[in-house]
Amino acid sequence: MRRISLVIAICITIGMPRIVNGQGLEYVSSELWTGVNDVAISGNYAYCAFVNGLVVLDITNPTNPTFVSRCYRSGGASGIELVGSYAYLADGSLGVQIIDISTPTSPVEVGGYSTPGLATDIAIAGNYAYVINDSTGLQILDISNLIYPELIGNCYIPGYASSIFVHGNYAYIASETAGLQIIDISNPTNPSIAGNYAVEGYIHDVCVSGNYAYLAYSDPNYSSSLLIVNISDQANPVLTTSYSDYNFMSIYTVVVEGNYAYLGGYGLRILDISIPASPTLVGNINSGMMPAQKILIRGDHAFIACYTWGLKVVDVSDLSNPTLAGSYNTPDMVLRSFVSGNYAYMIDMYTGLHVFNVSNPETPMLISNLDFPNTVRDVCTAGNYLYIANSYNGFKIFNISNPATPIIFANLDLTSGAETIFISGNYAFVNGFGAFNIIDISNPRIPVLVGNLHIEYLGTGIFISGAYAYVAINPALLIINISDMAHPALACSFNLTGxxxxxxxxxxxxxxxxxxxxxxxxxxxxxxNPSLISTFDTPGNPCGISIYGNYAYVG
Incomplete structure (x- = not known):
C-alpha cells in the first residue's frame, strides 16, 4: 500500500537528454490526505497525526467530525502530543515538529529538531520532549525554547522503538523485537536503562497504569495478546498474566482508562482490569475498525486512529456494547489524477472518483464524489467527457459539462477489464489484463470496441504518439503500430529494468x-529498433510520469 507519494523534478535537455535534479519546487497545497497514525484532543478539536502532517477536526458533534485545517509536513508523522497551545509531532524523517495551534483554523509550525533516524513517537513532561527513533533509541530535548529545542540527553535502545509512555521518573518504551525497555530519566541529561522485559516476538505499544505496564504483543507467529507486566521493581519487571482472544486478529495498540483497558487492532476490545491478574472481556466491536494505530478515550467516546480507514469514533458509554458513532473517512489509495482547466479528477482505488475545483491551487475544493462498486484504476478527460477505467466493469464515460454533477453516459464491458486509458481524437486506448484495446468514442453514448491485441502481463501505462502506442508492462516497453485501428500490431517489445x-x-x-x-x-x-540511452536512479519507487515543457515530473 502506498503511504507516501514522493515527487521529484527531472530536467531533460532537448537533443541528447541530460538529467539533473529539478530546482524550485515549492509545496502549495494538497487534498485527500490519508494515513491517520495518532490522535490528541483539546477542547472541541481533535489533532490528528497524518502521514502528510497535522489535520485538525472539529468534534463538537462526535458523531460527525468535520475538517477544520491542516499543516503539511513531509516526514511521515506517526505520533502527537499536545501541551497548551502547541502540538508536538514525531514526524519521521523530519524529527520533531512543533506547531502553534492557538488558532485551530490556522496551525503554524514554529520550531523543530532533526533527530537521527525516523522519529516514531513522542511524550512531553515538563520542559522536556522524549522522542524515540526507529534505530537510535531515546532522544531527550529541552523545549523551554520552542523555536530552538536543544538535545540534552540520549540513550541507545536495542530493536525498533515504536511507542513511548512516560510515568514519573521512567520512560517505558515498546521496542518491537527487543521487548519493553525501562529508562531512568530522573536525570534528563543522562538517561539509562533501568530494566527490561524481553519477549520472543514483537511489542507494538505500551501503556502504564499504577504498578503495571500493559503491552500490545504479537508472538513470532503473529498471534496477538495483551501482556500485563508488574513494574513495581523497574529493574526486574515480571509478567503477571496475559490475555488472548483468538477471534481478535491483531492487537496493535492499548490504552488504559480507570479500571478498563482498550485494545485496538482489527476491532476494539474492552477489558475489565480492576484485578490486573484476572482481566475479563467486557465488550467489543469489530466492524469498520481496521487497523487501529492509537486510541484516545474522552468521556463516553473512544477516538481511534485507523490509518487509511481514517478516524473512528466509538460510543463507549455502555462498555458492554460499544457502537460506532461517527467517523472522518479518508481515501485508501489514490492511484491517478487528471487536470483539465479548473478541475482536477482523482481516482481512489476503493472510494471512486473525487472532483476538485482547483481554480485557486492553494485552496482546492472538493465538489463531487462518485463511489463505484468495484475497483477504479484510471481517469482522463476530453472536452465535456470523463473516461474511467474499472478493473472489473471495464470502460465508463461520463458527461462532465457540469463537473459538480457527472452523469453516466455509457459503459462498455471489456473481458480484460481496464487498467489505464489514453484518449486521442475519436479513440480511447485502454490497457487491461492481457489486452490492449482500441475503442471508437466518436459517439460517446455508444462506444465501440474496434480492435485489440493480446499482450503479456498487465498494461500499467500508455501513451499515443503518431501511429504508435507505447505501453508499459511489468518487464518491458511495448511499441504497437496502430495505423490500422482494427488490427493493431506489435512493432517491438523492449526489455527494461523490472x-x-x-x-x-x-x-x-x-x-x-x-x-x-x-x-x-x-x-x-x-x-x-529502440535503444536505451540514459537512466536516472530516482528515490523511492516511482509509478507515474508527466512531461511539461523541458521537465519530467516523476511521482
Whole structure:
C-alpha cells in the first residue's frame, strides 16, 4: 500500500537528454490526505497525526467530525502530543515538529529538531520532549525554547522503538523485537536503562497504569495478546498474566482508562482490569475498525486512529456494547489524477472518483464524489467527457459539462477489464489484463470496441504518439503500430529494468519509469529498433510520469 507519494523534478535537455535534479519546487497545497497514525484532543478539536502532517477536526458533534485545517509536513508523522497551545509531532524523517495551534483554523509550525533516524513517537513532561527513533533509541530535548529545542540527553535502545509512555521518573518504551525497555530519566541529561522485559516476538505499544505496564504483543507467529507486566521493581519487571482472544486478529495498540483497558487492532476490545491478574472481556466491536494505530478515550467516546480507514469514533458509554458513532473517512489509495482547466479528477482505488475545483491551487475544493462498486484504476478527460477505467466493469464515460454533477453516459464491458486509458481524437486506448484495446468514442453514448491485441502481463501505462502506442508492462516497453485501428500490431517489445509502471513520449524519446530502474530514457526514433540511452536512479519507487515543457515530473 502506498503511504507516501514522493515527487521529484527531472530536467531533460532537448537533443541528447541530460538529467539533473529539478530546482524550485515549492509545496502549495494538497487534498485527500490519508494515513491517520495518532490522535490528541483539546477542547472541541481533535489533532490528528497524518502521514502528510497535522489535520485538525472539529468534534463538537462526535458523531460527525468535520475538517477544520491542516499543516503539511513531509516526514511521515506517526505520533502527537499536545501541551497548551502547541502540538508536538514525531514526524519521521523530519524529527520533531512543533506547531502553534492557538488558532485551530490556522496551525503554524514554529520550531523543530532533526533527530537521527525516523522519529516514531513522542511524550512531553515538563520542559522536556522524549522522542524515540526507529534505530537510535531515546532522544531527550529541552523545549523551554520552542523555536530552538536543544538535545540534552540520549540513550541507545536495542530493536525498533515504536511507542513511548512516560510515568514519573521512567520512560517505558515498546521496542518491537527487543521487548519493553525501562529508562531512568530522573536525570534528563543522562538517561539509562533501568530494566527490561524481553519477549520472543514483537511489542507494538505500551501503556502504564499504577504498578503495571500493559503491552500490545504479537508472538513470532503473529498471534496477538495483551501482556500485563508488574513494574513495581523497574529493574526486574515480571509478567503477571496475559490475555488472548483468538477471534481478535491483531492487537496493535492499548490504552488504559480507570479500571478498563482498550485494545485496538482489527476491532476494539474492552477489558475489565480492576484485578490486573484476572482481566475479563467486557465488550467489543469489530466492524469498520481496521487497523487501529492509537486510541484516545474522552468521556463516553473512544477516538481511534485507523490509518487509511481514517478516524473512528466509538460510543463507549455502555462498555458492554460499544457502537460506532461517527467517523472522518479518508481515501485508501489514490492511484491517478487528471487536470483539465479548473478541475482536477482523482481516482481512489476503493472510494471512486473525487472532483476538485482547483481554480485557486492553494485552496482546492472538493465538489463531487462518485463511489463505484468495484475497483477504479484510471481517469482522463476530453472536452465535456470523463473516461474511467474499472478493473472489473471495464470502460465508463461520463458527461462532465457540469463537473459538480457527472452523469453516466455509457459503459462498455471489456473481458480484460481496464487498467489505464489514453484518449486521442475519436479513440480511447485502454490497457487491461492481457489486452490492449482500441475503442471508437466518436459517439460517446455508444462506444465501440474496434480492435485489440493480446499482450503479456498487465498494461500499467500508455501513451499515443503518431501511429504508435507505447505501453508499459511489468518487464518491458511495448511499441504497437496502430495505423490500422482494427488490427493493431506489435512493432517491438523492449526489455527494461523490472517493474515498468508508466511511459510518456516527447519528440524521439520515450521516458519510462519503473520501480527498480527509476527513470529510463529510450530513443524511439526507429520504433521497431529502440535503444536505451540514459537512466536516472530516482528515490523511492516511482509509478507515474508527466512531461511539461523541458521537465519530467516523476511521482
Amino acid at each position: 517493474g515498468v509502471q508508466d511511459v510518456r513520449v516527447s519528440g524521439q524519446y520515450a521516458y519510462v519509469v519503473s520501480y527498480e530502474g527509476g527513470l529510463q530514457v529510450v530513443d524511439v526514433s526507429n520504433p521497431t
